[in-house]
Amino acid sequence: MLSGYGVFRAYYLYMKFDANISTISLIRSMNDGQIYKPQELGFDFAFGVSSELDPSIGYFTVKQIGYYETDQFELNGKKVMNKTERNLRLDKCQDKHFNFTDQKEVALKGISKYLCAIDDDYQLQGFFYQQNFEFVEIKLWKCQNSSKQAVICQDSKKIDEYFEKETFNFAFINTYFDFQEYDSGKIIKKxxxxxxxxxxxxxxIKKLNFYIQLQEAETQDSYIQFGQYESYKFHQISNERTYDDGYSDSEGYIAVVYMRFDMKYDLYNRKIYSLLEYLGDMGGLYRSMISIGFVIVGQIIKRMFFSDIMHKIYQIRTTSIEIDDDHQRGKKQSPISHNEGKLHNNQNAIKHDDIEAVPSGPFQQTFSNLFKQNILETSSESSDSDNNDMDTLSLMEHKNPMIRLVTYGKLKKMMQSFEGKKLQTLESNLIRGVFKRKLKDWEEKIKKENSKMTLLQRLQSTSPMDAQLKQKDQKRDNKDKKAQKQINLDIIQTQVTSENENMTLKKLVKKRRARVNL
Structure with missing residues (x-):
């Protein structure tokens, strides 16, 4: 799985498929007086009407217009703005004046018949309410007779009829940022x-405000990245506004285009999937798989360990018991023997899947042994296991009272370790099973003893079991008292011995001091 994922991500790394791409729209501050020349970034434009425009009907003009604020003030308190105009020369575009790489496409779209600006020294700056405002103006004029023109205009009706049938065409070179291109010279497509x-x-009058944006782009296309990037600047047109106005002979034009600097711009970002990110993904997946593997292996080991313990302490019958009905008819079983057989069969039917966790502490190990000896084993197995003198149950009934006290102290500490804690299902079942088995054994022994006695004997005297238990308790108490007396005598002897030693030491010290004084 890890190698397959590694090959998959390596293929994405090599082919640069998984790139992070973003676009942010911003507004440029015009207060710094930045001058924008879009023709230096590959911009160009062409315009015209559908048919050949006769000078006696109309003509086009292209001007560089600028408004510049002066230190003089008008009567209303505003500063005086100086206006400058400069005509740009025009000519048919043909195959040389329109700055596009594929001139066949230029001719195919009919742009070669349009007019192009020969002078490319125009510039854009600011907007109307700033100190410096520069833009390019394209106008389509009606022919009007005047002393300044040598051309004689046609009749105004014919001129109007001509323009009513014509369309004003405007073509330009636009660009876009190609996110799929990684050649630095071809990222900006025209x-x-x-x-x-x-x-x-x-x-x-048909009017168009034509806004040219100055876009920016940053790319991180290196396989090994440490923050380095390449920056690009390119022009783009995505904002324009059209509106109509009434015509008057004093104005004289019927179409105008204003090319202006757009304060809005976009910032493009592209960051490819790098080698360091690839190593990070592989390391993260590797650690995740190791963690998952640890969990799975831990569960398997836990169940295997528990299964091994179950194999050692459980007695499982693999073959079914066939009951001979004819043989059983002649036999009369007592209720007690019948119940013992049911208990024996139920103990042999315990499965390995009944417990889900294995205890590991000393308390759990002690109760596991108790569970084995008192719940799961038969009477023959219990007699075999009781031979172990170091077993907890044997130590609890040891003849030496000190050993019994130590054993009970350990059990008490083990029990106290579970105070305030929520027991697991296995632990609570172990504790409950040990004590229930003891109580059941006690009840079974009493029932057996009572079954041997008549009703009158049961009413008149106590059971033999009670007498035996009382005798055992008395013997145990006597032994405990003797042991306690012996311990007290030992303590007194040690105290007397220590006092004698102290007296002897004091006498020796006095003798030495007397000698020193002499």
Whole structure:
């Protein structure tokens, strides 16, 4: 699994498929007076009407216009703005004036018949309410007779009829950021955008505000990344506004395009899947698999260990017992023997899946032994296991009272370790099973003794078991008293011995001091 995932992610790393791409829209501050020349980034434009425009009907002009704030003030308190105009020369685009790489596409779209600006020294700056405001203006004028023009214009009706049938076409070079391209020279793709056109009207002015954005891009395309990146700047047009206005002969034009600097811009970011990220993913998956493996192996080991213990302490019958009904008819079984047989069969039917965890502490080991000896084993097995003199049950009934006291003290500490703790199911079952088995054995012994006695004997005297237990308790108490007396005598002897030693030492010290004084 790890190697398969590693190959999969390595393929993504090599092919640069899993790249992080983001776009942030921002607003540029125009207060620094930044000058923008989009033609230096590959921008160009062309315009015209559907048919050849006769100068006697109309003509186009392209101007660089600028408004500059002065130190003089008007009567209303505003500063005086100086306006400058500079005409840009025009010519047919053909195959040389429109700055696009594929001139066949230029000719195919009919742009070669449009007009292009020969002078490419125009620039854009600021907006209307700033100190410096520069833009490019394209106008389509009606022919009007004047002393300044040598051309004689046609009749105004013919001029209006001509423009009513024509459309104003405007084409330009637009760009976009190609996220799938990793060649630094081809990341910014150019294309001809001819989506803007006006259906001209003789008595209306078609106006278009054309905003050119200065976009920025940052790419991190290296396989080994330490924060280094490449930056790009390119122009893009995605914002334009059109509106109509009434025509007047004093104005004289029926279409105008204002090319302005757009304060809005986008910041593109691209970061490929790097080698360091690949190593991090592989290490994270490896650690996750190790953790999952530890959990699975721990569960398996726990169940295997418990299964091994169950094999040692359980007696399981693998073959079923066939009952001979004819043979059983002639036999009369007492209720006690019948119950003993049921208990024996129930003990042999215990399965390995009844317990889910294995105890590990001294308390749990002690009760595990008790569980083995008192609940799961038969009478013959219990007699065999009782031969172990170091067993906890044997130590609890040892002849030496000190050993019994130590054993009970250990059991008490073990029991206290479980104070305030929530017992697991296995631990509570072990404790309950040990004491229940003892009580059941006691009841069974009493029933056996009572079954041997008549009703009158039961009423008149106590059971032999009670007498035996009383005798055992008396003997045990006598032994405990003797042991306690012996311990007290030993303590007194040690105290007397220590006092004698102290007296002897004091006498020796006095003698030495007397000698020193002499």
């Amino acid at each position: 294309y001809i955008d001819d989506s803007f056109l006006f259906e001209l009207e003789a008595q209306k």
